[in-house]
Amino acid sequence: MKVLVTGAAGFIGSALAIRLLERGDEVVGVDNLNDYYDVNLKLARLEQLRDYKNFKFIKLDISDRTAVHELFSHEKFQRVMHLAAQAGVRYSITNPHAYIDSNIIGFINILEGCRHNSVEHLAYASSSSVYGANTHMPFSAHDNVDHPVSLYAATKKSNELMAHTYSHLYQLPTTGLRFFTVYGPWGRPDMSLFMFTRNILEGKPIDVFNYGNHRRDFTYIDDIVEGIIRVLDKPAQPNVNWTGNHPDPATSLAPYRIYNIGNNTPVNLLTFIETLEKCLGKQAIKNLLPLQPGDVPDTYADVADLVNDLGYKPNMSLETGISNFVEWYRSFYKIN
Structure with a gap:
């Protein structure tokens, strides 16, 4: 197939492109x-991709309507995996306009490109952040998610609503993927594992929010990519049993679907840090802090739909996943 991967220099995008x-x-x-974050890390990810003869990179901002229109018109993609977005919950509090430009305007440009160029399937990154104030665990894609607690989460929920509209009006198959705390080699420097590793190795304190009482459904990058590929290969279908009397948020009479991709095993943040300390052979200096605005205390993915529909469940152990990251980090930054 000919596939567009937006955000190809990113953590998930580069790993998916390789697969x-x-x-x-x-x-x-x-x-x-x-x-x-560090552009050199993005460029290093891209360098891995340039070795493949069937890869083409185009520097482009998805908020540029004309550029996106020309991209779709010229390339004629069969499938699209849309990962480009302004990420980060905390950054959305201080830089809200960046999220509207990329996550809302950028997404409508992608939807229009798919609509007008006969794309067979659009899959796109949503986020576990959409669960917001929900407390029923594990988080189910069939639950209502109308109470986001950050602008980032609101933009991701908006993407799901926008996608449904295009699935309904134009019969464009769309699938939203709610990722749960992705980690692993080549990860993002603004994520906790990256920041903790750097500070522990440098003997600096690490900020531990909610006094370490967070629980996160940490999901390894290879598990995320496997889930994406299985979804991409299976365009969303209408749910013929859907009814407006009891509307299911995860499905529709239109070709529309929402899935969680998570490890289905929430881990206490302090346990996560202990595992990292063992892998590094060094203790962390913890700066215990209250819950940050926009953060949720716990995430926990119900992945029953992923198992039932696609025959897949993420399974990487936390110990192996963190060990793989530490090995990559030491190698990439040349730390003994």
Whole structure:
């Protein structure tokens, strides 16, 4: 297939592109290479992709309507995996406009590109953040998620609503993927594992919010990518049993679907830190702090739909996943 991967220089995008290329797909990757975090890390990820003859990279900002229109018109994609977005819950509190530009305007440009160019399936990154104030565990895609607690979460919920509209009006198959705390080699420097590792190795304190009482459904990058590929290969279908009398948020009479991709095993943050300390062979200096605005105390993914529909359940153990990250980190930054 010919696949567009937006955010191809990102953590998930670059890992997905490699998997698609290795199985023989033609991949066009786009990214604006913004400086939200270290651009050199993004460029290093892209270097891995340049070795594949069936990969093309185009520097492009998805909020540029004309550029996105020309991209779709020229390339004629069969499938699209939309990962480009302004990430981060806390950053959305201080830089809200960045989220509207990328996550709302950018997403409508992608939807329009798919609509007008006969794309067979649009899959896109949503987030576990959409569960917001929900407390019923594990989080189910069939539950209502109308109470976001950050602008980032609100934009991701908006993406799901926008996608449903296009599935309904234009019969465009769309699938939203709610990722749960993705980690692993080549990860994002603004994520806790990356920041904790750097500070512990440098002998600096780590900020531990909610006094370490967070629980997170940490999901390894390879598990995320496997889930994406299985979804991408199976375009969303209408749910013929859907009814407006009891509307199911995860499905529709339109070709629309929402899935959680999580490890289905929430881990206490202090346990996470202890595991990292063992892998590093060094103790952390903990700076215990209250819950940050926009954060939720716990995440826990119900992945029954992923198992039932796609025959897949993430399974990487936390110990192995963190060990793999530490090995990559030491190698990439040349730390003995």
